[in-house]
Amino acid sequence: MSMIVVKDLAKSFGTNHAVAGVSFQVAEGEAYGLLGPNGAGKSTTINLVLGLLGMDGGTVTVGGQDLSRNSAAVKRMVGFVPQEIALYPSLSARENLVFWGRMYGLGGERLHQSIARALETVGLADRAKERIETYSGGMKRRINIAAALLHEPKLLIMDEPTVGIDPQSRNHILETVKGLNARGMTIIYTSHYMEEVEFLCTRVGIIDHGKIIAEGTLDELRRIIGHRSRIRLRLSSNGHRVLERLRAIKEVEKVEEAAGEIVITTANPAGVLPAVTAECTENARIQSVALEEPNLEAVFLHLTGRALRD
Amino acid sequence: MKALIIGGKDLKVFSRDRTGLMMNIIMPLLLILVLGSALSNMVSDKAPSIGRFDVGVVDESGAGGSAAVVSSFREVLSQPSLKDLLNPFTMSRDEAESAMRAGKLAGAVVFPKDYAAKIMSGQPASLEVLFDPGASYLKTTILKAVAQGYNDTVLAVQFAMQEAQAQVQAQTQAQAQAQAVPAPEQQLAAEMARRAAELGQQISAKLQAMSPRIREETAKSSGVVNATQYYAITMTVMFLGFAGMTGLQSIIQEKDQRTMGRILAAPGSRLEFVAGKFLGVLFIAASQFIVLMVGTHFIYRVDWGSNWTGLFLLAAAYAITMSGLATLVSATTSNVKAAVTVWMLVIQVITALGGGMVPISQLPKSMTRIASVLPNYWATMGFFDLVSGETLAHLMPTILGLFAIGALSLAAGAWRLARDQERRG
Structure with missing residues (x-):
């Protein structure tokens, strides 16, 4: 059964079509990734799904309830972790959680139990009395998540929740989200970090210029580019001189130049690498060589000709 | 209910802000003392002799x-x-x-x-x-x-x-x-x-x-025209105007920190959010008014009269006016620093025009004529009337006028805020 069904969602700001007919659905208990570069339309899609923006077209149904007809019921089912740390710095973590819990109608013993559970989930029960302004960036992010868990939502929507934090905190957050999903919570996770989406999500929608350009499980998406690997080369100078020679090498399928790098797509990286290095060293000095197995970054590059973090 | 929770939260956030407390509570008490002592010769505290x-x-x-x-x-x-x-x-x-x-x-x-x-x-x-x-x-x-x-x-x-x-x-x-x-x-x-x-x-x-x-x-x-009493009233009116600025800052911060988006993502309406912010300013202004009233009474022996209902209604009406105007200003600007600077300047200018710095009777006629259409002048005159024993019924037109300005500017601000949120996403 689908927890959320988004159909033909559209939103324009003047002449900018930020979301142009986005459709996807997420099954109960599934972790769905919305992957795309900055400005692709991820946050606008999320804001439309949350009812923070009025949609120009389309429908959003959560748990069988239509957002435009019964937004209160939809909002009660959804927990939202915004990209920014949407907390009050001069209040303690507990005071923040009390406030956010009350925003969802919680009170009394139920509120206190929910706060204890949420703090336990994000591992900050022992720091609950401290003010948010004294927390590190990672700890703030964790309380930011805890605030969305208080009313035990069926669907948790996370909009780039790991932006600007240290790797340790990032790992903690990813493990937390994984744990929530394992306990049956449906997750929508937007990010431009493909590793996060690969780690957390079972299905992924790739969004660009306000449209879903590909969707499926990780395997289905990787199959779009076949089992091709990519060799990334960085040369000291004049890389474009060797592009034609590289294209002539047997089993090299595609040669592109992007962001100062030469990217070679091939199904047999080990076989072509000696010939590639030989061609390159004739014309320039090789500064670095990297081999990439098929991943979502490659899929995005294949579909759009651009890198996710361009 | 949601509005009350938001208003209560704003009061708590205000109570944690040392700079804000200094600015809104300690500063007016000091100013009342300084102005009351320095300008006492301009405001007689003896029985008046006004002639025919x-x-x-x-x-x-x-x-x-x-x-x-x-x-x-x-x-x-x-x-x-x-x-x-x-x-x-x-x-x-x-x-x-x-x-x-x-x-x-x-x-x-x-x-x-x-x-x-x-x-x-x-x-x-x-x-x-x-x-x-x-x-x-x-x-x-x-x-x-x-x-x-x-x-x-x-x-x-x-x-x-x-x-x-x-x-x-x-x-x-x-x-x-x-x-x-x-x-x-x-x-x-x-x-x-x-x-x-x-x-x-x-x-x-x-x-x-x-x-x-x-x-x-x-x-x-004649008791009104006591220097400390005079400045207790004019400074209270000025700092209630600054409470409006606290509301202005708070709304802009909610927008910038995206806590506003998070509140709106919870069940409830935009109206509840605006009402909550409005209540927050009201709670802050009421607390400030009580502290200033009690503080000036006990520290400087200022007599605020006995019409407490009138005093609180007038203070609330003025705070509503200023918070409504603050909501409107905050909704029409994207630059928090510019908005706050303009607001502080406006409050000081209208305070000076309304006799907050130099007594009204000493000001040029042209200035007092301008001041007479400003809400702070109405509030100041209203407090003078109440302290000198006027009835609440006499003050009702002033109070209702202030409420009306507050409500209209609040409605305009709420509309603009909603439109801005819709555009910004």
């Missing part, structure tokens, strides 16, 4: 009966107890306004077009009082008290006349039924004449009684 001053009497009705009414009013003013205070001149409205603009007239009492007709037909009627905003507060207080006292007396007499007439008619009809003969018109006329004579005596007594009452009010109002 000119007042206009404007009769706009010019119809039957009005001459008698206006004449009775002039008689009141010519009584010995008022004669050494008021010097009445009959004039047109234009002449009165022109004289006030020139600073030659403190004020004028206007008998509206239908005043005499209403009195004669038993309908409620009221006098209009024009006054120069730059004139001494004491003079305008006296003039308003005289006009109000006269109007009250006329209305009381009018009511008594109606009652008497009804009683006489009822008695006459009863007699006529018992005797099965029509009531003689002469009998009715005689009874009316007797009652009229009695009421005439009552009018005279009431008019005589008015003078001591005005004297008493004058004496009471």
